[in-house]
Amino acid sequence: MMNAKRTLAVAALAAVVLVTGCETAKGLKGVQIGNVDVGQLAENLGGLREVSQPEEIQIGRGVTETLLGAAPLAGDAELQRYVNAVGTWVAQQSERPDLPWNFGVNNSPVVNAVATPGGNVIVTTGMLRLLRSESELAGVLGHEVAHAVRKHHLNAIRKTAFAGLVGQAAQAAAGSRNQELVSSLIGPTKELYAKGLDRSDEFEADRMGVVLAARAGYDPWGLPAALQQLATLKADDNAVALLFKTHPAPSARLDKLAVAMGTSFDSLGGQSNAERYMRATQWLREPAK
Amino acid sequence: MKRVCSGLFALLLLCAVDAAMAQPGYMLRNADLKAKPFLDADTVIALPEKTPVEVVKQEGAWLLVKVRNQQGYVRFLYVRYNVAPTAVATTATGVRAFEGARPSAQGPSTGTVTATTGVRGFDEAALKAAQPDPEELKRMQGFAATADAARQFAQRSQLSGRTVAYYGEDGKPIKGGK
Numbered sequence: 001m002m003n004a005k006r007t008l009a010v011a012a013l014a015a016v017v018l019v020t021g022c023e024t025a026k027g028l029k030g031v032q033i034g035n036v037d038v039g040q041l042a043e044n045l046g047g048l049r050e051v052s053q054p055e056e057i058q059i060g061r062g063v064t065e066t067l068l069g070a071a072p073l074a075g076d077a078e079l080q081r082y083v084n085a086v087g088t089w090v091a092q093q094s095e096r097p098d099l100p101w102n103f104g105v106n107n108s109p110v111v112n113a114v115a116t117p118g119g120n121v122i123v124t125t126g127m128l129r130l131l132r133s134e135s136e137l138a139g140v141l142g143h144e145v146a147h148a149v150r151k152h153h154l155n156a157i158r159k160t161a162f163a164g165l166v167g168q169a170a171q172a173a174a175g176s177r178n179q180e181l182v183s184s185l186i187g188p189t190k191e192l193y194a195k196g197l198d199r200s201d202e203f204e205a206d207r208m209g210v211v212l213a214a215r216a217g218y219d220p221w222g223l224p225a226a227l228q229q230l231a232t233l234k235a236d237d238n239a240v241a242l243l244f245k246t247h248p249a250p251s252a253r254l255d256k257l258a259v260a261m262g263t264s265f266d267s268l269g270g271q272s273n274a275e276r277y278m279r280a281t282q283w284l285r286e287p288a289k
Numbered sequence: 290m291k292r293v294c295s296g297l298f299a300l301l302l303l304c305a306v307d308a309a310m311a312q313p314g315y316m317l318r319n320a321d322l323k324a325k326p327f328l329d330a331d332t333v334i335a336l337p338e339k340t341p342v343e344v345v346k347q348e349g350a351w352l353l354v355k356v357r358n359q360q361g362y363v364r365f366l367y368v369r370y371n372v373a374p375t376a377v378a379t380t381a382t383g384v385r386a387f388e389g390a391r392p393s394a395q396g397p398s399t400g401t402v403t404a405t406t407g408v409r410g411f412d413e414a415a416l417k418a419a420q421p422d423p424e425e426l427k428r429m430q431g432f433a434a435t436a437d438a439a440r441q442f443a444q445r446s447q448l449s450g451r452t453v454a455y456y457g458e459d460g461k462p463i464k465g466g467k
Contacts, residue, residue: 064429065421071411072425080432088439093450097436104429108411120429124411182421194413203458211455217448221349221365232370242413251369258366262460263328266350271448 051166053118054173056154057100059165060118061177062185063153064104067114067122067193074107074125082280086134087121087141093215094149103141111230112243113140114193115147117154126239129284130229134273138216139223143209150208152201157188196246206253207260219270220261227254311355314370316340322361326351333361342368 051059073080080103087103099119106122111130113123121144123137131137147153157165165184172178196202206223214220231250233240247253316339321332326348334356336342342354342363351362434442443449454462 061426062421065423065426066419067416068425068429069422070415070419072422073428077432080429081434084432084434085439085442088434088436089443089448092436092439100433102430102433104432106411108415110410110412112411122411126411177423182423186419186421190416190419194416207456207458211453214453215451217443217450219349220453221347224366225347228365228368228370232372238410238412242411242416245413254366254369256458260456260458260460261350261366263350264456264460264462266328268453269349271446273446276446 049166051154051158051169052173053099055166055169056151057118058169058172058178058181059154059157059185060116060120060148062169062172062182063116063157063189064120064122065182066186066189067116068104068106071106071108071110071124074105076105076283079128079280080105083123083128083137083141086137087145090138090142090212090216090218091119091145093212094145096149099148101145109239110242111233111240113144115144115153117148117151117157119148121145121148125284128281131226131281132229132274132278133219133222133225134277135213135218135222135271136226137222137277138213138218139209139220140226141209142212142216143205143223145212146205146208147197147201150201150204152197152205153192156192156197156201157185193246194242199248202247203253203256206257210257210261210265214265214268214270217271219272220265220268222272224254224257224261227257311343311345312370313372314342314344314354314368316342316363317367317369320363320367322354322356322359322363323351324361326353326362330362333359336363344368344370 083105084101084103088101091097091099091101096119101119101121103121103123105128106124108124109126110124111126113121113127115121121141123140123144127140128137131140165181165188168178168181168184172181206227209223210220213222227250230240230243231254233244235241235244235249316336318338320336322334322336323330324333325331336356340356342352342356345353345355345360347353347365348362350365352365352368354361354363354368454464457463
């Protein structure tokens with residue numbers, strides 16, 4: 001009888017949470033009914049709610065605003081458009097071609113590339129400087145596109161239990177920029193992008209990135225070639241510290257790709273467009289004046 | 290004499306290009322040096338693990354390498370490089386202002402001036418200190434390519450879309466892939 005009452009109380013609270021969103025869940029943190037942590041239950045229930053695509057896009061924009069606050073875009077408009085053309089063409093080969101794909105080159109000597117929910121990708125000038133062909137760029141962008149397609153970051157954000165964001169994202173999706181949403185994303189963005197995703201997400205994005213670039217008509221060995229170059233860098237090098245902290249070691253990624261790719265891609269061929277790439281990025285390799 | 294000189298110069302240039310391209314590496318595992326980039330090609334010599342190689346160029350799944358006086362092909366992923374061919378930004382040189390090499394182009398939507406001095410790196414410290422920059426997001430959105438524009442770009446570049454299945458960790462194709 002006691003148990004039935006308890007169940008009823010928990011169910012009632014759960015219903016309240018579902019209706020009112022996760023601000024309630026935060027308020028319930030630590031509240032126990034029997035051996036059930038109601039706050040935790042409420043958060044879990046909140047997390048179960050499917051995030052709509054417009055909400056995903058709003059969350060992604062909030063995350064991107066903070067990442068751009070860490071390093072601004074490079075001033076070269078031609079380079080920005082070139083990377084958008086390559087990236088958007090690669091993204092068209094994915095299962096989510098209709099996301100508002102948007103690629104940005106940020107001005108930083110650090111070697112890195114990141115995706116945010118809803119189809120945003122940021123790649124550093126340091127990374128572009130390391131790469132040597134468009135097929136390598138397509139592979140790197142394909143890896144990031146895969147993260148967005150598979151919602152790796154969105155799911156990681158949801159796991160950290162602030163599904164209340166979804167309610168704010170819904171408001172933002174219906175209207176304009178939501179200051180509260182962006183503000184509440186600052187902390188989780190910093191945490192997630194400093195810590196990184198699960199290793200399995202990274203390996204999956206590697207396998208998908210290779211295929212997306214290949215579908216786009218590029219040499220499928222672009223991403224492995226980029227990883228080969230990354231593998232030559234030392235983890236204590238400032239330029240790659242964050243990338244190496246947030247990803248499995250390049251050699252581990254190459255070993256996994258060697259098994260997954262096998263000989264399946266041997267006869268595929270494809271464009272590398274090395275000359276066009278080197279022209280577009282030449283100024284990055286010129287000595288500073 | 291002039292012809293000899295220019296011939297010599299051309300040869301020197303070729304050597305220089307060759308040297309610039311060749312990247313030192315080593316064999317990650319025992320593998321055969323093949324005469325051609327095919328699995329069933331003739332074997333030139335067997336290369337033990339850790340054999341140093343000079344990578345001349347990549348041809349898809351294969352690398353053309355020089356080993357002592359021999360030349361041939363090994364699987365791309367059986368080799369690791371010792372050093373990157375392009376100097377990658379590190380500490381002192383890395384902190385230089387990249388924007389210095391080219392005048393800053395203005396974004397389409399705002400008059401935001403991109404910093405030309407004190408360039409912040411996209412590192413953990415910068416991430417910790419970051420504050421949302423809505424203007425910069427707007428600028429980024431201004432550079433977006435539509436799906437149509439991307440298709441036209443691909444067409445101009447002789448990039449044609451093709452069907453390739455996703456692969457699982459074990460190398461088996463995943464059914465239902467595009």
